[in-house]
Amino acid sequence: MSVNDAAIRVDGQIPKVPLKTLEEHNEERRPQPRDLLTGIACPECGVEVLESFPGTMLMSMPPQMQIHCPECDWRGVCLA
Numbered sequence: 516m517s518v519n520d521a522a523i524r525v526d527g528q529i530p531k532v533p534l535k536t537l538e539e540h541n542e543e544r545r546p547q548p549r550d551l552l553t554g555i556a557c558p559e560c561g562v563e564v565l566e567s568f569p570g571t572m573l574m575s576m577p578p579q580m581q582i583h584c585p586e587c588d589w590r591g592v593c594l595a
């Protein structure tokens with residue numbers, strides 16, 4: 516059973532949910548500074564590396580994302 520199945524009631528009507536404003540939606544989706552953190556230590560200096568382009572990934576197989584070190588400017592990729 517998928518989320519879509521659950522959203523439709525037995526009578527076939529889609530229940531009305533309170534709508535949020537465009538501003539509220541955008542505020543929720545806006546990338547936060549903590550989203551950049553990867554939890555990965557820089558192989559050069561040990562500082563936590565950051566996502567270089569948050570929300571994007573390289574369409575390799577498997578997908579990878581570009582990361583960089585804010586301290587020593589090391590750059591690389593990790594599996595997304």
Ligand SMILES: [Zn+2]
Pocket residue numbers: 557558559560561562584585586587588589
């Ligand atoms: Zn570094």
